[in-house]
Ligand SMILES: Nc1ncnc2c1ncn2[C@@H]1O[C@H](COP(=O)(O)OP(=O)(O)OP(=O)(O)O)[C@@H](O)[C@H]1O
Ligand SMILES: Nc1ncnc2c1ncn2[C@@H]1O[C@H](COP(=O)(O)OP(=O)(O)OP(=O)(O)O)[C@@H](O)[C@H]1O
Ligand SMILES: [Mg+2]
């Protein structure tokens with residue numbers, strides 16, 4: 001469990017996060033949305049001790065990020081994937097970059113070898129082991145950043161816009177990766193400006209000016225946002241989601257307390273057309 | 277006048293590795309046009325933009341900008357860089373100065389632009405929605421979306437004839453995206469050529485005059501972007517994972533209702549309600 005207790009944070013001048021109380025339970029998938037500069041990245045970096053609060057405390061499985069030895073242990077079980085992969089990649093080659101993270105958690109060599117093969121396949125970079133990291137394209141770097149955290153296999157995954165540089169087909173593949181992680185009981189916290197990626201999350205948080213304004217099931221949160229003149233300015237609600245909400249509103253389909261996946265929604269529409 | 281690629285090949289030489297990035301590219305980017313480049317990861321999009329702005333030179337073939345061949349001389353490349361501005365895929369790779377203000381004003385100073393720098397900056401940050409108080413911050417100490425906007429501002433500030441943007445919408449919130457769409461449309465009206473690499477297919481219907489598709493370093497398709505149904509069919513043919521709502525619209529387009537243009541969910545729901553009434 002990740003617990004934030006009355007957390008405030010500043011980079012030096014004004015307060016960026018203001019008195020946040022938040023709890024992420026084991027096995028949950030939590031989505032984070034909100035305007036540019038509202039504090040999403042800052043919040044995620046506080047969750048694995050990359051940043052330490054100015055006031056309040058962050059606890060991960062009972063350990064505190066502000067105690068140095070515990071901070072090390074926390075980093076092993078909570079992996080943060082950077083918004084800009086270039087800030088995360090440390091190796092000279094793809095393989096070295098993956099090894100770096102795994103050595104930190106003390107994995108045996110055989111296991112490292114096995115994982116390198118596995119994660120590169122997972123993210124569609126098979127055969128890139130010996131490639132220099134500087135020779136990767138933008139999207140390839142992002143895949144490597146994801147792969148190096150997958151290789152460590154932490155309990156908590158903190159993803160900061162992990163698909164932003166991926167093409168639509170690769171983005172779909174990433175959703176499969178998320179699904180596998182969830183099936184194996186991992187906890188996921190993910191920031192995204194693309195709500196279609198967060199359809200299946202358990203809770204959606206809306207961050208605004210350093211505070212958590214909404215924390216609810218995605219359907220409920222999105223309906224609130226749609227009805228709020230200020231919040232809706234910053235959240236791109238995809239046509240498909242607005243469409244489902246409208247179909248329900250006008251009684252064309254039954255009201256649901258979850259968002260339909262792509263294939264489900266398309267099927268619903270086809271069925272609807274057939275009944276006319 | 278235009279940016280012309282003639283039989284362009286490009287290989288990266290990296291240590292002992294020779295990586296083929298572009299193969300026999302022939303195309304033209306014109307002024308007053310929004311050209312969008314699509315393609316999967318590693319297909320050569322960023323390489324193409326860097327060739328268009330003379331940051332890279334073709335391994336063979338030529339890139340000719342407004343009649344100037346980038347392979348000719350250092351002077352020709354300087355001239356091209358003044359005409360073609362490029363916004364990098366990762367904004368931080370573009371930054372090198374201490375403050376956001378210096379970053380945005382570097383290029384106009386460098387290229388000897390006479391206008392008042394402060395005026396230029398204030399106008400651009402307003403259009404992009406950059407908070408004025410960020411001007412004295414380090415560009416490295418901003419949020420992801422703020423960095424992206426500053427990177428765009430630092431190129432628009434010297435008003436090049438062509439603006440090549442590599443994933444400019446990534447990381448922007450809804451307001452930021454909308455502002456950028458408006459700005460791109462305005463640049464086109466002012467006669468600029470906009471070359472945009474993006475993965476956001478939803479935005480194509482709003483901006484794309486023409487679409488170029490790369491795959492494994494080759495240009496595999498080029499089509500017009502203005503007619504929605506054609507756009508949709510072309511993307512489908514190329515096996516792109518489509519926006520969900522577009523696939524829903526397609527259900528109506530391919531049935532006998534002859535929907536040709538994009539309509540928003542609100543209108544589609546009205547249409548359905550209408551169907552239901554007539555059916556009953
Ligand atoms: N290293 C830093 N030093 C100083 N201020 C910073 C630093 N990083 C971020 N900030 C400021 O803190 C605020 C919150 O930034 P943060 O990166 O958490 O936003 P965000 O919600 O992730 O935004 P985005 O959607 O643009 O990525 C912003 O106003 C930003 O300018
Ligand atoms: N600096 C470099 N040195 C060597 N090879 C490179 C370099 N930059 C890119 N490449 C390789 O060239 C090919 C094309 O890369 P490019 O960056 O143009 O792709 P892209 O279409 O922009 O991809 P993405 O959508 O991931 O950004 C890829 O195979 C990539 O690995
Ligand atoms: Mg961020």
Ligand SMILES: [Mg+2]
Nearest residue numbers: 137138322365
């Ligand atoms: Mg690229």
